[in-house]
Amino acid sequence: MEEKGKKYFITHEDLAIYQLAFETAMQIFEHSKKFPVEEKYSKTFQIRRSSRSVCANLAGAWKKRRYRDAFVAKLNDCESEAAETQVWLKFAVKCEYLTVEQGRELYARYNQVLSELVEIITHPDDWLLD
Numbered sequence: 001m002e003e004k005g006k007k008y009f010i011t012h013e014d015l016a017i018y019q020l021a022f023e024t025a026m027q028i029f030e031h032s033k034k035f036p037v038e039e040k041y042s043k044t045f046q047i048r049r050s051s052r053s054v055c056a057n058l059a060g061a062w063k064k065r066r067y068r069d070a071f072v073a074k075l076n077d078c079e080s081e082a083a084e085t086q087v088w089l090k091f092a093v094k095c096e097y098l099t100v101e102q103g104r105e106l107y108a109r110y111n112q113v114l115s116e117l118v119e120i121i122t123h124p125d126d127w128l129l130d
Contacts, residue, residue, distance in 0.1 A: 012062035017116040018055060021082070024109045025051035028085070031106075035097045043097070047088035053081040054113065065129045072124050079117045082110050 012018050028051045035044045061074035086107055093103035120127055 012059045015058070015062075017113060017120075018058050020109060020116075021051075021054045021058060021078075021113050024106060024113070025055055027109075028089075028106060031092075031098055031102060035092070039095075039097070043088060043091060043095070047085060047092065050081045050084040050088060054078050054085065057081060065127060068124055068128055071128065072121055075117055075121050075124075079114060079121070082113050082117065086110050 013022075025048075028047055032044045032048055057074055057078040061071055061078065064070040064074055089098065089103050089107050089110070092098040093100055098106070
C-alpha cells in the first residue's frame with residue numbers, strides 16, 4: 001500500500017528485508033546444528049544470537065517509527081548484528097564447519113540485508129509514521 005510516495009506495511013513481517021533476514025537466520029540455525037559440540041557456547045551460540053538479533057532489532061525499529069532517531073538507532077543495531085553475523089560466518093568457514101560455498105551464500109544474503117538497511121537508514125523519512 002502506498003500513499004504520497006510513502007510505503008506502508010501492516011507489520012515488520014511484511015518487509016522483504018525482514019523475511020530475508022529471518023530465512024537466513026533459520027538457514028544458519030540448521031547449519032549450526034552440525035557444528036561440533038565443543039562450539040556450543042561460543043560459535044554456535046554467537047552466530048545464532050547475532051542472526052536472530054537482526055530480526056528482533058528490525059521488529060523493534062518498526063515499532064519506533066514515530067521517532068526518527070530511535071528508529072535509525074535500532075536500524076543501526078540491525079546493521080551491527082548483520083555485520084557480526086558475517087564475522088561468525090567467516091570463522092565457521094575457516095574452522096570448516098561450513099563449506100566455502102555455504103559461507104559465501106549466507107554472507108551474500110547478509111550483504112543484501114546490509115544494503116537494504118543502509119538504504120532505509122539513509123532515507124528514514126520514507127518509513128516514519130506521520
